[in-house]
Each structure stands twice: as C-alpha cells, then as structure tokens.
Amino acid sequence: PKDLRFFKRVQDAVFKTARITAFGATRRPGVRPQDDANLQALVEAGSPVVTIFGKSWDFHVTTAIGTTLEENLAMIGDSVAYLLKHFEEVIYDAEHFFDGFKRNPDYALRTLLAAEAAGAHCLVLCDTNGGSLPHEIAETIREVKRVVKPGTPLGIHAHNDVECGVANSLVAVGEGVNHVQGTINGYGERCGNANLVSIIPNVMVKMGLACIPRPNLRELRDVSRFVSELANRKPWQSQPYVGDSAFAHKGGIHVSAVLKHPETYEHMDPELVGNHRRVLVSELAGQSNILWKAREYGIDLDKNTPDARRILDMLKRLEDEGFQFEGAEASFELLMERALGNHRAYFELDGYRVIVEENNGDEEPVAEATVRLRVKGIPEHTAASGNGPVNALDHALRKALEEFYPNLKEMSLLDYKVRILDESKGTGAKTRVLITSGDGDETWGTVGVADNIIEASWQALVDSIEYKLRRDEKRGRR
Template identity: 60%
Template sequence: MSLVKLYDTTLRDGTQAEDVSFLLEDKIRIAHRLDELGIHYIEGGWPGSNPKDVAFFKDIKKEKLSQAKIAAFGSTRRAKVTPDKDNNIKTLVAAEPDAITIFGKTWDFHVHEALRISLEENLELIFDSLEYLKKNAPEVFYDAEHFFDGYKANPEYALKTLKAAEQAQADCIILCDTNGGTMPFEVAEIIKTVKKHIKTPLGIHTHNDGDCAVANSLIAVEQGIVQVQGTINGFGERCGNANLCSIVPALKAKMKRDCISDEQMRHLRDVSRFVYELANISPNKHQAYVGNSAFAHKGGVHVSAIQRHPETYEHMRPELVGNCTRVLISDLSGRSNILAKAEEFNINLDSKDPVTLEILDNIKEMENRGYQFEGAEASFELLMKKALGSHRKHFQVLGFRVIDEKRGEDKRPSAEATIMVKVGGKVEHTAAEGSGPVNALDNAIRKALEKFYPKLKEVKLLDYKVRVLPAGQGTASSIRVLIESGDKHNRWGTVGVSDNIIDASYQALIDSIDYKLHKSEE
C-alpha cells in the first residue's frame, strides 16, 4: 500500500486552541521534534497574518531538518485583485517554504454570505491563486474549506470547486470538515463520490466538534486518502483538530499503513508530552495511546490477567508508542497489584509472604480513610519499604508550629512556620516565612534539612492539590492533599490525609523529601 503522508498543523491550527500559545523559540523546537518523529509536512503558520509567523519562516531556514518539509498557510486571492498583486499571496511566496497550502470556499452559503461574490467568481479565485502559486512554489496544496458541509448543501457546486483546483494542477486537494460535525459514514460515502470525479491525490483535514475527527481521518484513509492533516494532542480551535497521537498508531498498528517507522513511533509519547510542556498545559492522563492512564490497570483481576498475557486487557503493546503498563494501587487491588508494583520498584516480594497481605490490608484501610495512591506512587513505595523494614530514617521531626495571621482588614495575611528536626544526634530548630501556611511549612522543612542534605535544593514543588473528602462534615471534613514534586531528572507524587489541612500537607511534604533522599542513595 502507498505511503500515507502526515501533515502537522500544530504550529498554526493548533495555536488557535484556547489557552495554547507558543513563542517563536517554542515553534522552532517543536518543528525539530516533529521532524524526528517522521512527520512529512510541518505547517509553520500563516506568514501574512502576524510578525511571529514571518519570523518563523525566516529562522527555520537556518535549522537543519532531516526530512520534514515546511509548509506555509494562507488563503486564495481577494476578489478583484490578481494573485501577483494580492498581499497574502505575495507574502506566501516571499516566505520561500517547501510547500504552500491555501484554503478556499467550497460551500455556496459561505461564498454568498462571507465573500459576497458570485459562485463563478469564487471558482476563478481558486483557479487563479493555485495556478499562480504552482509557478512560484515547489508544492501547492488546496484546503477545500467546509467541503463536507458544502457537499451536503450543494454537491454539484462543491465538486466544481475541486475541479477548479484540479485544473490549476494542485498537488493535493484536502477535503476539510471545518465545522467538525460530519459523521464517519458520511465521510466514506462522500469520498467515494469525489473519487469518481477527481483524479488529483486527496487529503483529509477534520475537526473534533462531533468527537469523530480521528475516526473520520481513518475512514478517509480507508477510502484512499493519501495525506492526513492533524495536530499533536488534538490541539485546535473549539473542540480541537484530529489527534495525530491517535491517528499514527492506528494507521501503523491497526491498519498496517506505512507512515512513520517503528523506531520513530516509539517517540510518540515523548513528543506528546513535549508539546504539552511548551504549551504549559497539564497532559491529559486519559488520552488514548500516550496518556498515563492509557495502559493503567486498577482491578486485581485485570492485573493478574495482564501479568500472564498483556493482551487480555491491553489492545496493543504500550512500548510501541513509548508508553508503559502501569499498575494502580487502590481498594480494588489484589495481591497481583502489590506484587506487580513491588517488581516495578525492584522490591522482592512473594505472593505467600505475610508482608504482602499486611501491605494490602494496610492500603485498603488507609484508602478507607481517604488516602489515594494512584497519583502518589512515591508514598506507596515508602509504605512498602517501611513494611519490609528496608526504610532508612534520614531524619525525625520533633515538632512544628504554623502561625497564619492578618493584621488589619486591608492587609495581606502573613504566615510563619517553625520546625524542630533531628538528624543523627543533632537537633535543628528553624523558622521560615511563606506566602501561605503550607508554603511557610515547606520552606521551614527545607531550610532545616538542606544543611544536612544539600541535594534537597534540587527539589521543586510542581503541583499541589487539595480535595475535601465527602464525609458530610462541612468545614470539619477530612482533607486529602496530593503533591507532585520533581528534580532535574524525575517527578513523583505523595499524599497526606487529615482533618487538618496543614497536617495533611505536612504528611505529603515529608514523604516527598523522604523519597528524594532514598532515591539519592540508589
């Protein structure tokens, strides 16, 4: 079967998503990662729309890419302006990309209401723009905007717009589900009809408003589409674009279509996380293929089964996309969960060992009180080591006090914490201020212990979550605190539970520091 070419528009369409914005330097870095992933075309932006995109096309020329082609995006010429005089068209050519993609109107409703020109004039816009660009660019693609809605409204005219692009010798005509509401069965039937009239290679560009963007892209490939457009993590306007992180493994592993190499696909999860990081957005743990929970198992029956045969509860091997099987610990856990988790931490446990049952009973009792170990694997590892007697006590907290006060109605509250710790035979009594009581306590703990363990200076608190447990006690309810910490190499989660938010936070903070000290010894 022929190669399916991947066209990434994260740097253009993806940035139209709410809360997504990339600096110029971010766009360059992402382009390199997409190139390494094996993406064939990287749409860098719309050079006629803003200075940042103009700068991108200038700077990307200085970079060495191994195989990806850079595409610039724009629109057809304006009415009553020839292509050589149209500023948008001129800017596209001046950017000197490897390929140029322009969009045009295929829905008669848009021609009348948005462009306010005749249907014939719109055909001229499409033909003239593409014909001119073909003389001034290595490759030219035509995005048939709103094609599926246009076809359903007026199939004869929608096909005429594609014929205009074909007559202008566009290298590929991309059928766009711009509003994202077309169903997969409609996509299949419409593409079958299009192929009877159009011989130019076809592409697909779908949005996810009906939650069918990936399905629509895959069924389009099944119908002979040779170029698939999408974004990393499905970033895009409204509900997003087709998610390449789902499309790529589906093409490779499920449909046996050539798109990128097996080795490149093993970097898919890393690229997904990298783009989330630069967008400053927390990764979706439930995302298919690349999410933390994509191959996570919680029920004891499931875990027991996957240890014998992973395919019992996994639709593919997670390593193919750079992910891994995870065993979650909860009140649904059985012995198999504990054994699998111990193996993950290189801790030798036997299924008949009384310690295994002790750990299991302890976990279930703690979760009954509100503890949650699914996001706090560091706390769980420490719990196992304590049960096995292999936990080294690096320090002892003799006591702490936190003062949170507000001096005047218009004054900001101030917080101060004092703590007394014992390391070896030495006692350290330290105080610190903070922006709140938990921050003050965190600062005091670190200040006291960093004198003995300088490595703690590497640790940063990355996330802090507070959950009021549903006990119906109002302000006297129990509190669960989940903390995510990290250093230059790793991230880890810890948990604390109490009816006092400071105490719950203290438990999670102490576990975080304790975990770092244990890992530093390995």
C-alpha cells in the same frame, strides 16, 4: 512581519522527514494574483510547499466573501496556477467541503475540479465546522473519487466538534485518502482538531499502512509530552496510546492475567508508542498488584510470605480512611518499605507550629512556621515564613534539612491539591492533600490525610522529602 521572520529563519533548518509549508487564502475577488497581498506574502515565505484554502460552500461564497460563484471558481484556479510558478508543491484545502457538498454537491465538486485543473498536487477535503459523521465522510469521498482524475491525491482535514475528528480521518484513510491533516494532542480551535497522536498509531499499527518511519513511532509519547509542555497544558492522563492511564491496570484479576500474558487486557505493546505498562494500587488491588509494584520499586517481596497480604490489608485500611495512592505512588513505595521494616528515618520530628497572623486589614496575612527536628542525632529548631501556612512549613522543613542533605535544594513543589472527603461536615471534614514534587530528573506524588489540613500537608511534605532522599541514596548520592 513575525511570520516572514520565521520563514526566513527556518529556510536554513534541516529536517529528516518534515517539510515546511506556508499557508494562506486564495486571491481576493476582483484582484489579480500578482497584485494580491496575501499571495505575495506566501511567495515571500520561500517555503518549498504552499497550502491555500478556498471556498467550497456556495453559502459562504455569497455570504462570507460576497462574490459570485463563478468568480470564486476563478479565484481558486488563478491562485493555484500562480503559486505553481513559485513552489515545488501546491496543496489546496477545500474549506467547508463536506457542508458545501451536503447543500450543493455539484458546486462543491466544481471547486475541486477548478483546483485540479489548475495543477494542485493534493485536494484536501475539510470538515471545517467539525459536524460530519464517519458515514457521511465515507460517502462523500466516494463521490469525489468518481469525479476527479484517477489517482488524484486526496486529503482530509477534520475537526472534533462531534468527537469524530480521529474517526473521520481514519474512515477517510480507509477510502484511499493519503494526506491527513491534524495537530499533536488534537490542540486547536473550539473542540480541537483531529489528533495525530491517535491517528498515527491507528494507521500504522491497526491498519498496517506506512505513515512515519517505524522507529519514530516509539517517540510518540515524548512528542506528545513535549508539545503539552510548550503549550503549557497538563498532559491528558487518559489520552489513548500515550497517556499515563492508557496501559494502566487496577483490578487484581486484570493484573494477574496481564502477568500471565499482556494481551489478556492490552490491545497492543505499549512500548511501540514509547509508553509503558502501569499497575495501580487501590482498594480494588489484589496480591498480584502488590508483587508487581514491589518488582517495579526494586523491593524483594516473596509471594509465598505473608508480607504481600499484610501490605494489601494495610492499603485497603488506609484507602478506607481516605488515602488514595493512584497519584501518589511515592507514598505507596514508602508505605511498602515501612511495612517490610526497610524504612530509614532521615530525621525525627519533635514538633511543629504554624501561625497565620493579620496585623492590619490593609496588608496580606503573614504565615510563619516553626519546626523542631533531630537530624542524625543533632537537634534543629528553625523558623520560616511563606505566602501561606503550607508554604511556610515547607520552607522551615527544608531550612532544617538542607545543611545535612544539600541535594534537597534541587527539589521543588510542583503541584498542591486539596480534596474535602466528606463535604457534609463542612469545615470539620477530613482533608486529603496530594503533592507533586520534582528535581529535574523525576517527578513524584505523595499524599496525606487528616482532619487538619496542615497535618495532611505535613504528611505529604515529609513523604516527598523522604522519597527524594531515599532515591538519591540508592543511586549513591548524598
């Protein structure tokens, strides 16, 4: 019922390039198409296109569905012919085709011919178990093309069980396949499906073939992020083409070369897929990295002054102490401002205290934080509780500041990570805290390092708030 409701609702939707397809299996053994409940449900969906899958592997025919090889051929042909009476287009997915072809090539090809003879518009070759390698895909497609009618549209459906989902799809395209199935970000069962976010730019940019409308290619990163959000999955930082690290440069020699010409260390223009170049700061950075980041942050930094070298030396000293700024660029921006004497203190700390108290073994421990600040010369002394010491400290700090800076109410802590830097020291080890914050318009990362986890958290919290206030002030907000 839920699926049918979806198709009823989507019938009124207007799409520029997409087409909705219903998806189901061939008829059951010994059942006429008009009496098969699954086929009737497909017809009721009312979509312009239907896709059905059938068995290509003789082992599956006799073992999984328990019928004869001849009945399976009839099931394929009958189902395609019946659905052609109700749909503009019928796509046939040949399930387990590559495995079936390896074991019994003659029968696997006969299943395709049954669908073709019944009028299927496209024959999709499926690597359902995801175990085929690119050379096997290519060889099999060549054999298929020798058997089917010239010009019969072929498709590929690849899984990623041996990390070849994208490669197998591209090899298939190279062999003349013009229908590629996959998913955004490769999300799917087991190890995932072929990743369309990689396939699309490979086909268009690298292979020079038409795929989606050219202007839409620039939306690729946004689409990838949107689907990640819908799936409640964290974006893959190193995802080809669209990940944050896809066009990121760390080493000073690399950055210096990219500044002279991007092609020295980039295989394409990142803006073609909606991404952008990133320069990272770490102990591997050179002066070119510092100058790039200054320009990115809108900070006036002359390469002929010692400022860039001083900032670089400070960066390397802090990284030696355990700081890491690759995921905490807001902290690095503030570090640069402080080093150049441009930093404005939005408040001054007089002191803070955190207490965790357990009154009764049957109750959760209570965390309470007290903060003493001076804001614009006015002393503030606030206390707040939380579901942990860091949460309580965050609440107390905001409570003290929001009266003076109401825009802090927009801000929230999105992620909190703790890393023990020297595990051999056990509970006495130095701790690095990474905090991700956001306000609906932007997200930013900050870092703190200390022997005390509360102090490390305080450093990251303060940087997070100061970054928000500084950014809003630059934009004319208070």
